[in-house]
Amino acid sequence: MVNFCSDNASGAAPEIMRALQAANDGWAMPYGNDDWTRRLQAQVEEIFETEAAVLPVATGTAANVICLSVMTPPYGAIYCHRESHINVDECGAPELFTGGAKLVALPGDHAKIAPATLDAAIVNAGDVHAVQPAAISLTNSSEAGTVYTPEEVRAISEIAKAHGLGLHMDGARFANALVTLGCSPAEATWKAGVDALSLGATKNGILAGELVVVFDPGKAEELGYRRKRGGHLFSKMRFLSAQLEAYLTDDLWLRNARHANAMAATLAEGLAELPGAKLSHPVEANEIFVRLPEPVIQGLFDRGFQFYRWGPEANCEARLVLAFNTDPAQIDAFLTAARELS
Amino acid sequence: MVNFCSDNASGAAPEIMRALQAANDGWAMPYGNDDWTRRLQAQVEEIFETEAAVLPVATGTAANVICLSVMTPPYGAIYCHRESHINVDECGAPELFTGGAKLVALPGDHAKIAPATLDAAIVNAGDVHAVQPAAISLTNSSEAGTVYTPEEVRAISEIAKAHGLGLHMDGARFANALVTLGCSPAEATWKAGVDALSLGATKNGILAGELVVVFDPGKAEELGYRRKRGGHLFSKMRFLSAQLEAYLTDDLWLRNARHANAMAATLAEGLAELPGAKLSHPVEANEIFVRLPEPVIQGLFDRGFQFYRWGPEANCEARLVLAFNTDPAQIDAFLTAARELS
């Protein structure tokens, strides 16, 4: 079976399963008062070369909205791309956790926000009738599989700082962005002006787990209350932390992402050569959006290949997501079939 | 190390680890569109002998507040025991998920609500100035380690129905109650008038996982939105469902609970014989609350036994929680030490 539906259709890496098994040894105090969680805190601070509030949670939505909840008052505006996960795929979780803040959806090519677009959108500061500019959220890699460079992030963050706004990065696929950029985690985030990061792991080889990383240790206490209040404080936290520790150990997260990105590059290269194929966005991480002739799409489905159409059916657009454990043979099989159908 | 702090300081049962390992096989569609979750739905309905909306979540707080969120308007009142988890241990999660409903905290011996207390508290229906009676929440087994019988639940539910209120059961330790009662899951819940159950598993031998069980399949859709909006919809759901499936298979949940309860009974029996010891509540599940002479408490701490004091220090009260994997040798060691210190 070839499944390119989503990287969350993959399972977990063997390193993660071993870490879980190892963590299941004896008793450990609950709610994060355990060695795994303590080590994870230190590990994240070392990897990011700075102090931070670090909180494991189970889902990407939880990570995003807990971050946002400390960045905006309930009467705040959060600027985001109109295709962003927080805007279209979280069923109102940001509104719930912020107490009703408003997401201001911005357009932008390839699911990225241009500085000028953002700048023009930040209005009404001080106007009592309007929600107040509070925060900006970028997704890296983006919902279109594209990547913000540190320079692009800095251009956004300078606007943010000029208006007194916080900058959040939804990093559900942060590792995929990072290996493309080739820069350090610090350079991709706080050194470029990011205040809070949702550091994804689930899509990249663990069972379930993401990290709230806020580059201000003073926020740890408030974040803790908000995590608990959201029902996201695990009692047997060691099992979350052990996964995340293994994920960040020996560059597993980067190795996994590098594989997924390489698979995407190979597949994209092959697809681009098909007659009538057209990539919708640059392929900069592990996702491919491609327009294909309808007979090719339908034919692939008929042969049992699994992936999602994107947008209205008439668009003939497919999304193909590659994962940490995608077998190169799957790429071959997919391309072979696509060529036969062309 | 002897740790009686909480059943959530225990790890996971081997059956659960094996199920996790088995679930990590190939690709599975995300967000519950997988075989494990489908089987789990059927399994719960079979065990409870009725149709139900069944949603896996990761924490007990999540299960409780998602249940409550479909049982009350934001201007509703939820009646609960003043020591209940929703009232004192969830940092306002019920208020968040219900949009601001008010918990009305009721007194009651041994952490149980008496029907007369409840009946007297349900006031102001139809009074526009007051929050409106909406739901009742019981904990079984309770925060004092006591158990509601089906008859007691029915007495409560009759009051609930008379006032048009829903009845929620916080079953973080439901299995522990059930094995004490010796009745069927159905008899302990919907047959006694329970509308929604938080069916706990984490404390009883799994890594993380609880079930929202609402005995009205028509609520499944709304529950789904509320789970997602709370950030509680797992993408790799199979790993939650696989744990819960194993938990409910071959009576693992009951066997685990039976062991924990038996350990509690043995320990309680031994403690009761100590000079100056006094059990605060009947020991009906896996928790013991006991007053001991201060030198005994302090001496046990000094020898490295781990447990929590309960209430103000001057109370000299200890809480001892036994788990699915408590070693009888720990009971012996604890009692031996306590006797020596007496």
Added chain:
Amino acid sequence: MVNFCSDNASGAAPEIMRALQAANDGWAMPYGNDDWTRRLQAQVEEIFETEAAVLPVATGTAANVICLSVMTPPYGAIYCHRESHINVDECGAPELFTGGAKLVALPGDHAKIAPATLDAAIVNAGDVHAVQPAAISLTNSSEAGTVYTPEEVRAISEIAKAHGLGLHMDGARFANALVTLGCSPAEATWKAGVDALSLGATKNGILAGELVVVFDPGKAEELGYRRKRGGHLFSKMRFLSAQLEAYLTDDLWLRNARHANAMAATLAEGLAELPGAKLSHPVEANEIFVRLPEPVIQGLFDRGFQFYRWGPEANCEARLVLAFNTDPAQIDAFLTAARELS
């Protein structure tokens, strides 16, 4: 002083002041248990030729958000024009009162929503990741001073009904729309498919007061709780109701609106003849949006005329709002000055 800034810069009609004075006679039971409020209920039902839940409140924002709060779950989507008051001028009040529902802002010429635009925007019903289509809000007369005909409303409401959505009308300037349409209040609202109306009065000659009118008496109780919970239940309700009763008596509301609209028509006609002037929207109620040469705008300000620029200064657009008590001499003075400046 000539003030065309807003109709809420006007004062109150003499009929209203007399009604207030008359209401201040002796004692009256609070919270709406008074004769004025009872008569108002009957009066609204008579004028709208149907039963309805009728609740006086003090502000237009309150009326809007209380209406919306009974039309959407907290995970709902409310479709509205991107220039609508609920979207840009209520500082997040809809999000607060609905518990976090999302406003989906739609484009549309002259601040009106086209049926096709709406139809294309209603997506994701049943998709657990997305907020769920719940309600539509139209403003009549609109934020651009244009008017929806009953036929236009019906075209919208048919889409609403097809998707199971409720239809709200923000009628802050409903009287101004009504006198333009020349139809009955019923025809402009529930007969065209409107479920809930914010019936404005403040802008049209009273001190403060609006009506929540929901064309379903069964909603009265829930609306009452939500009004109270919003802090909008007046104790001395008679003073709200007396104003609103006088407003609706002897067609005062229609006479006031007719005057304001006539003033707008006269002023618009005069402005249209100025060299370089261009009306941005058809003038169908009591608001004029007009582009004028910058020297004319600046000159008018210099001479002490009061009105607001609209949009960015470079647009050279002015908003002129006429009121129930605008003196025709003000129109003359304004036009004379504008001509001199042209």
Added chain:
Amino acid sequence: MVNFCSDNASGAAPEIMRALQAANDGWAMPYGNDDWTRRLQAQVEEIFETEAAVLPVATGTAANVICLSVMTPPYGAIYCHRESHINVDECGAPELFTGGAKLVALPGDHAKIAPATLDAAIVNAGDVHAVQPAAISLTNSSEAGTVYTPEEVRAISEIAKAHGLGLHMDGARFANALVTLGCSPAEATWKAGVDALSLGATKNGILAGELVVVFDPGKAEELGYRRKRGGHLFSKMRFLSAQLEAYLTDDLWLRNARHANAMAATLAEGLAELPGAKLSHPVEANEIFVRLPEPVIQGLFDRGFQFYRWGPEANCEARLVLAFNTDPAQIDAFLTAARELS
């Protein structure tokens, strides 16, 4: 007709009606950008001898919950008397405006909170499982018609400050308390440690209007957003401010309160002499709670006197509220009838 049901069954003082009439003169900029509101700001600061954020709103509930909304995070605890208006008469408005904070209801004789009770209740600071101590709310005069002295307030505020909590005073009947105390407004509030005051006026002779007074001008901006977001920002603000300005001018508020209190004292004195009568609380403001023989209560109702029973009918307790315009002849008539019925 003799109506002792509530001071909000009274109408408005002639000074207020004249001020309203005077305010209805020409055009005024909306939303508080008017001379009345500016003068009111200065007037309040002069009367309270300090700078403050001053915001007119229409209802006491609005004033209370807007104050509280800037004093607590959504995961906060607000300590209040269990009979307090915010706890039992606002249908969850505090929960709505604070985003879900929890009211912790405290017992206390005569509807007052004793310092020791408060001190014992402030628990769990820093415990991630629990809502966090955030604010305290006192009502002065209280729901039992009793009054906190500045010394009593200071004893509470010292506890508040020691725990880093804010202190709110619900002053729906603040003027009634003040004339009893004979101290300055400053001494009764900020000099005794009060951070925020809901300064009532509606019950004491105006149509509708209360003041949010926060003794920290830096909070004005946030309060403004929260007022707007609650739908409580009046467009024709001058009509609110004009009432409140007149209320505070020439000691009208104090004269009105003095009259009401004097009426209460006279009535209470007369009632106390009745056989079988027993005052439930000291009569320190304008409210009387009295137990009377059932035949007296019923007889008074039969003769058309209007007042409320208090508590369960078997209590035979009546609440009698006197107003700024209570006619002494009403007192005589009531006492005469009560004596005849005794």
